[in-house]
Amino acid sequence: MSDLLERLRTGLPAEALITDPDVTASYAHDMASFCEAGTPAVVVLPRTVEQVQHVMRTATELRVPVVPQGARTGLSGAANASDGCIVLSLVKMDRILEISPVDRIAVVEPGVINAVLSRAVNEHGLYYPPDPSSWETCTIGGNIGTASGGLCCVKYGVTAEYVLGLDVVLADGRLLTTGRRTAKGVAGYDLTRLFVGSEGSLGIVVKAVLALKPQPPQQLVLAAEFPSAVSACDAVCRIMERGHTPSLLELMDRTTVRAVNELASMGLPETTEALLLCAFDTPDPAADLAAVGALCTAAGATEVVPADNAAESELLLQARRMSLTALETVKSATMIDDVCVPRSQLDAMLEGTAAIAERYDLTIGVCSHAGDGNTHPVVCFDHTDPDESRRARESFDAIMALGLELGGTITGEHGVGVLKKEWLARELGETGIELQRGIKAAFDPLDLLNPGKLF
Numbered sequence: 001m002s003d004l005l006e007r008l009r010t011g012l013p014a015e016a017l018i019t020d021p022d023v024t025a026s027y028a029h030d031m032a033s034f035c036e037a038g039t040p041a042v043v044v045l046p047r048t049v050e051q052v053q054h055v056m057r058t059a060t061e062l063r064v065p066v067v068p069q070g071a072r073t074g075l076s077g078a079a080n081a082s083d084g085c086i087v088l089s090l091v092k093m094d095r096i097l098e099i100s101p102v103d104r105i106a107v108v109e110p111g112v113i114n115a116v117l118s119r120a121v122n123e124h125g126l127y128y129p130p131d132p133s134s135w136e137t138c139t140i141g142g143n144i145g146t147a148s149g150g151l152c153c154v155k156y157g158v159t160a161e162y163v164l165g166l167d168v169v170l171a172d173g174r175l176l177t178t179g180r181r182t183a184k185g186v187a188g189y190d191l192t193r194l195f196v197g198s199e200g201s202l203g204i205v206v207k208a209v210l211a212l213k214p215q216p217p218q219q220l221v222l223a224a225e226f227p228s229a230v231s232a233c234d235a236v237c238r239i240m241e242r243g244h245t246p247s248l249l250e251l252m253d254r255t256t257v258r259a260v261n262e263l264a265s266m267g268l269p270e271t272t273e274a275l276l277l278c279a280f281d282t283p284d285p286a287a288d289l290a291a292v293g294a295l296c297t298a299a300g301a302t303e304v305v306p307a308d309n310a311a312e313s314e315l316l317l318q319a320r321r322m323s324l325t326a327l328e329t330v331k332s333a334t335m336i337d338d339v340c341v342p343r344s345q346l347d348a349m350l351e352g353t354a355a356i357a358e359r360y361d362l363t364i365g366v367c368s369h370a371g372d373g374n375t376h377p378v379v380c381f382d383h384t385d386p387d388e389s390r391r392a393r394e395s396f397d398a399i400m401a402l403g404l405e406l407g408g409t410i411t412g413e414h415g416v417g418v419l420k421k422e423w424l425a426r427e428l429g430e431t432g433i434e435l436q437r438g439i440k441a442a443f444d445p446l447d448l449l450n451p452g453k454l455f
Helices: 002-009 021-027 049-062 114-122 140-146 191-195 229-241 254-264 285-298 310-321 323-327 343-359 386-405 421-443
Strands: 042-044 066-069 086-089 096-100 105-108 163-169 175-179 204-211 220-226 248-253 274-280 303-306 333-336 363-369 374-381
Touching (some): 002 049, 021 042, 021 086, 049 163, 049 204, 105 114, 114 140, 175 191, 220 285, 229 248, 229 274, 254 363, 323 374, 343 363
Parallel strands (some): 042 086
Antiparallel strands (some): 220 274, 220 303, 248 274, 333 374, 363 374
């Protein structure tokens, strides 16, 4: 320990090192439940690429594991510390280095907050689409590490589709530049995409070149009430089958709606079994919403209410954004799942989740990025009750098994981390895991970067 600190101090300012155990303990884990976390030896908060390189050279020389972190808003344990590790927090590297309206790119450091970047590019008439629910606090580096999504994925896609290039510090301290600044480029293997979603297990992202889009018109939102989740899913299928491209298509079940009302008195309709939110940012959103409203009615909606203006639309979006926070107030603890299925199987996923809730005698609320089949079943339970905690964990696994049975994946946007690594092996199979381990060994032969995550 003393040798580690001495070596780190030779290349870092004093304020970049945190050794107080009461403080370092606060960096030990992200927001996931049921994920073990160790005790870090030290927390390092670098401000420059050179400082990150110094940390990795030191870690390699002394064979000390390194756990990279952003804002720790993750939900899979991917940022959890291991015993004796260096926690490398990138939150101080928070500069927007460039915004180019001509090239339609932004160049940023990993600690930039998603919402800060979004507002900055808006000032140039540009748009950075990925918008996780935690966008006011999560970092771009964390978004890249977990390949995060958000509410707009149905039209604009996920983080991976906006990362053009990266600067990455490798395990031995070398600096690797991947990708490009150009609109096109196919030179060699796509190492950029390899790092996106790797959860810090292959290298430390210290700079990112991000693609931007022209800022779209202000979106308008429609809310549709349904007597069942099945009828709401039918509406989703009709909307997509008819070729509509909403900027948002979200579903909240009755449990979620009531939790949001209880938390914030939003006035959402508690008589509904499922509330579908659909938005368009087209030149004539009202016409698009009218067409979608007719499809919702045909699918069995009992009420269809389009917002009249941007303020009403934003109120509905705020209700959706606070869904996970609201469900956290239902019981003392939650497990937030992240299962993505084909849209055509969304109704079976929601019906199956309701059956699992009944089987395990638990409250499970579901909010969903319905337009891309990404569901977030939230298991609410009393963590002081051992039996209820056991049932919560078993139900969580049952939900993942259901997703795989329906042709889906165990994670659409939250990542694997500690929480789902056993399930990753089930999804990828023996050959898939063997090849992924080989890639990990090529980049990190000493297994120092975020060990114990993914597999």
